[in-house]
Amino acid sequence: MADIFTSDNLIFMLKGAGVSLLLALGAVVIGCVIGILFAAAKLSKSKLLRAIGTVYVEIFRGTPMLLQVLFFYLGVPVLYQRITGTRMSADPYMVGLIALSCNSGAYQTELIRSGIQAVDKGQWEAGETLGISYPVMMKEIILPQAFKHIIPPLVSEFITLIKDSSLISNIGALELLYSAQVLGKRYYDYLDPLILAGVMYLCMTVLTSYLSRKVERRMTLSD
Amino acid sequence: MIKVEHLHKSFGELKALHDINLEVKEGEIVCLIGPSGSGKSTLCRCIHGLEKPDSGDIYLEGERMDPSQPAKYAEQRKKMGFVFQHFNLFTNKTVLDNCMLAQTSVAGKTKEEAEQTAMELLARVGLADKRDAYPNKLSGGQKQRVAIARALCMNPEIMLFDEPTSALDPEMIKEVLEVMKDLGTNGMTMVVVTHEMGFARKVADRVVFLDGGEIVEQAPSEQFFSNPQSERAKDFLSKVFYD
Numbered sequence: 001m002a003d004i005f006t007s008d009n010l011i012f013m014l015k016g017a018g019v020s021l022l023l024a025l026g027a028v029v030i031g032c033v034i035g036i037l038f039a040a041a042k043l044s045k046s047k048l049l050r051a052i053g054t055v056y057v058e059i060f061r062g063t064p065m066l067l068q069v070l071f072f073y074l075g076v077p078v079l080y081q082r083i084t085g086t087r088m089s090a091d092p093y094m095v096g097l098i099a100l101s102c103n104s105g106a107y108q109t110e111l112i113r114s115g116i117q118a119v120d121k122g123q124w125e126a127g128e129t130l131g132i133s134y135p136v137m138m139k140e141i142i143l144p145q146a147f148k149h150i151i152p153p154l155v156s157e158f159i160t161l162i163k164d165s166s167l168i169s170n171i172g173a174l175e176l177l178y179s180a181q182v183l184g185k186r187y188y189d190y191l192d193p194l195i196l197a198g199v200m201y202l203c204m205t206v207l208t209s210y211l212s213r214k215v216e217r218r219m220t221l222s223d
Numbered sequence: 224m225i226k227v228e229h230l231h232k233s234f235g236e237l238k239a240l241h242d243i244n245l246e247v248k249e250g251e252i253v254c255l256i257g258p259s260g261s262g263k264s265t266l267c268r269c270i271h272g273l274e275k276p277d278s279g280d281i282y283l284e285g286e287r288m289d290p291s292q293p294a295k296y297a298e299q300r301k302k303m304g305f306v307f308q309h310f311n312l313f314t315n316k317t318v319l320d321n322c323m324l325a326q327t328s329v330a331g332k333t334k335e336e337a338e339q340t341a342m343e344l345l346a347r348v349g350l351a352d353k354r355d356a357y358p359n360k361l362s363g364g365q366k367q368r369v370a371i372a373r374a375l376c377m378n379p380e381i382m383l384f385d386e387p388t389s390a391l392d393p394e395m396i397k398e399v400l401e402v403m404k405d406l407g408t409n410g411m412t413m414v415v416v417t418h419e420m421g422f423a424r425k426v427a428d429r430v431v432f433l434d435g436g437e438i439v440e441q442a443p444s445e446q447f448f449s450n451p452q453s454e455r456a457k458d459f460l461s462k463v464f465y466d
Binding site: 120140 | 271273297300301303304305307309310311312313314315316324325328329370373374377
């Protein structure tokens with residue numbers, strides 16, 4: 001059992017953890033951009049935009065994430081071939097990032113929408129009486145205040161993403177869980193790599209919530 | 224300067240304003256007074272376009288304000304500054320940034336120009352030393368003075384005040400009224416919704432008394448307070464003054 005924990009193997013696992021963390025980070029950032037856009041759509045006066053926002057959120061929240069990952073990896077290339085007639089090869093990391101981002105974007109849409117709605121209406125009215133345009137108002141006043149409200153749920157979204165990035169193992173991206181499986185297969189021992197992977201996931205998630213509590217405390221101090 | 228004609232506004236079943244006709248001349252200070260729910264705030268908000276009237280017209284310098292012509296409408300609205308009961312300072316911005324944002328993003332001024340204007344006006348309301356403070360570090364009276372300075376930064380020709388002192392602790396009311404009075408003596412056209420009868424009597428040129436969504440009486444302020452004509456105005460004044 002002990003010979004599985006060589007420094008090479010540990011580095012192999014740590015690399016996997018790094019990939020998981022990067023995927024989660026990328027997805028939370030891209031998902032945030034998606035979330036801002038669709039939250040604005042859902043809050044807009046246009047019926048069409050509101051409908052687009054709702055459909056997006058319902059689709060990505062209402063279907064399994066694993067299905068979405070497989071759809072982007074296995075389904076989209078087929079679709080592409082049917083339309084253009086040429087093949088396309090999908091990179092599992094890129095596809096994983098896209099799938100995670102789109103999924104997270106749906107959850108963040110709802111988070112950001114509720115955050116925007118929690119901002120005092122008087123802020124909008126003040127902007128209106130000063131003639132400030134909608135994009136400037138959003139960027140300078142509304143979103144900064146909205147994000148202050150939604151930092152805790154955004155952090156738990158990030159933690160969820162760290163864990164959900166493990167689904168990308170299904171399409172062959174060498175992230176943390178898949179690295180554990182690779183080692184398990186090589187040594188005919190799944191117990192130790194899986195425990196090690198679990199510990200690494202825990203380190204990432206616990207550290208994240210610890211940091212977020214610190215940031216939150218500092219923000220309430222400045223309030 | 225401002226002319227309101229046959230203005231109607233309802234909120235669902237509630238008729239907030241019924242056939243309002245009002246004219247405010249350049250340099251005039253008009254106080255809108257009346258009991259709660261009389262429609263005075265709604266009228267003030269309608270003039271700026273924060274509430275859309277159901278029918279009726281508002282003219283600014285003889286030109287009709289028409290939301291269906293967005294560019295012109297926006298230009299007209301820029302001539303009016305608005306001060307809210309609850310200040311509505313941007314809570315994530317410093318005092319100085321509150322005063323600069325519209326100048327740089329709307330009026331197209333450079334940062335230096337905007338800062339200069341902002342500091343002049345903050346000095347005028349006596350708060351130049353608070354430039355780097357966030358709104359939550361200010362007292363109510365200070366917040367409202369910043370809000371007035373912020374509106375003035377856009378160089379309005381008319382200032383609308385919607386119960387500017389109603390959310391203040393009593394000892395802070397005067398500092399805000401002093402700033403407003405100073406503005407009035409310098410020739411600003413002002414429409415003030417207020418419960419401060421002393422201010423209405425001393426500073427306003429004319430008092431407009433609303434009740435139940437209608438203008439019941441309007442008169443030069445001294446005349447209104449010493450010799451109200453309508454029963455409703457007499458009744459209202461007898462209730463607000465404690466003898």
